[in-house]
Amino acid sequence: MINFMFALTIGILFGIGVFQLLRRDLIKAAMGFSILFSAVNLFYLAVGAFSGDFAPYVSNVEAGRQTSDPLVQALILTAIVVSFGSYSLVLGFINIISLRYNTVDSNEINNLKH
């Protein structure tokens, strides 16, 4: 059951993320970007976090309990850091662009089009 709920959540988040990313408003697009990364992080969580009921401490492993996969948590942490970095960079760019063009409508930011 929990797997199904997870799959559903990831799917819905992906849908919202892609929809937001394709909006004309750059800030909404950046939000979609962040939502998409959350969806991927949840996907990572679904890969290994439910393989056991206990936290992956040494004591739990030695006691022979079924622990969850610790690696996916490390991967998610790294992915969160990386996506935060690029998200802040995107927001910074949008900030400067909005000052320079006086708009965040991606249809009007078209000086590269020749």
Added chain:
Amino acid sequence: MNNNVFILGTLITPFIGAIIALLFAKHNRVQRYIGFLSSLVTCISSAVVLTQVHTIGVQTYRLGNWTPPYGIVLVADTLGALFAFMVTAIMIGGMLYTVHGKDKCMTYPAFVPLFLLMEVGLVGAMLTGDLFTLFIFMELMVLASVSLTALSDDPFGLEAALKYIFISSMGTLFLLMGIAAMYAALGTLNMAHIAEILATGDRPFLAPASALMLLCAFLLKSAVFPFHFWQPDFHTTAPTPVSAMLSSIVVKVGVYGIIRLVTLLFIEEAHLLHRWLVLLGIIGIFFGSLGALRTYNAKRMLAYSTFAQIGFILVGIGWGNPLALVGAIVYAFNHAFIKSSLLMLMGVVASYTKIKTANFADINGIGKKLPAMTGWLVLLGGLSLAGIPPMNGFISKLMLIQGGVDRQDWFNLILMVGAGILTVMYMIRAWQTIFQQQPLETTTSTKTEGDSLIAPFLLITVCLLLGTILAEPLILIVRETVRQLGDPSIYISAVNLFGGA
């Protein structure tokens, strides 16, 4: 098997250089020399790795001495070492250009550190033996190059950077999904371990899906046909040394990833991917060459040309037989040198104009006022790109054609050779427009001094050497590379999974 310190050295020297450069934030000149020095040391270190790999065999470095696949391992097989050497060698050229550069963006304290971090990302992506680390290094490279483009003197740099960061983040997302799918399917992220499991014929449900997602991510990074649209903008607006690096070595990360994908990880699915690679490569060759013929800006023309040249490399990989693979790798190596030098030359031309532009209408006939050597260097570079005998471009194209003849794929071979003529057309056109014609009334006024020619001159010299004296060692190393690629067990056994150091 000992840990090879030079692999770590190649990775960590530019990183240390970036940190030291940040400490000298107020002394711009010192920063640039630090950047040049650390790129030089990195290149020497990667050359040592390459010679060791060539003479002794595949070298590894276990981070923290953890046994793979539990820990991260850096692997330098001949492919990785060769590509890393190419990256570091061209980075010297970029740094040399930066030392003498007169752009305003180069005076910002963040420029040199970001440039060095880009090198860390590039080298790391090519030397790592772990998929997740590959993702991290690629993202480091993307963030550094995006920031560098946003700093550019070109007012449109920021727009191009925003465009690229959105698109490349989609690529990153695909890469992450692919890695997660791989982990779900196989429970490991170590490339040697993945290859070992997949070689047993075991095919979990998610593995082919993961292959496709990784392929999409790599195609996006090297700007191949359906994912190419960001590339001309991004490569045109970047500062000159950065755009030279972007167009020559950053796109090669994707090429490297694709070679790894079809020769190490997914060998059984490779024939399916091959067909797509040839098709996308041919489309890219035509699209890129015609785009380069039609465009209005010299730097943009070279960016489109990169798109076409990556097509040549992909066709070589797609043919997949050893001869074509040798051709593709030699092509990738040579193209990096030619394209970086040509972009720097166009940067020099642009730096002599008052408004700093490379639009053909503005620089028509400007060549008479430049140093006389510029025209000759551009001509040599153009001939090399087109594959005229004394230069290195000829050898790579010849080897690619040999591969096609060996594969007997006549249709695509004829298309490829025919499209090669377009290269001559656009390069000669650009040379004539800039250096042969009389200035028009639209031509802008020039300055008396511009950027130094030393970096492109050195790179063109290497091009000439690679076409003549150095051609044989290069081809020997590439043959060895392809022999190793043909036998993935060499890579797998060198990593020594579950074994002691």
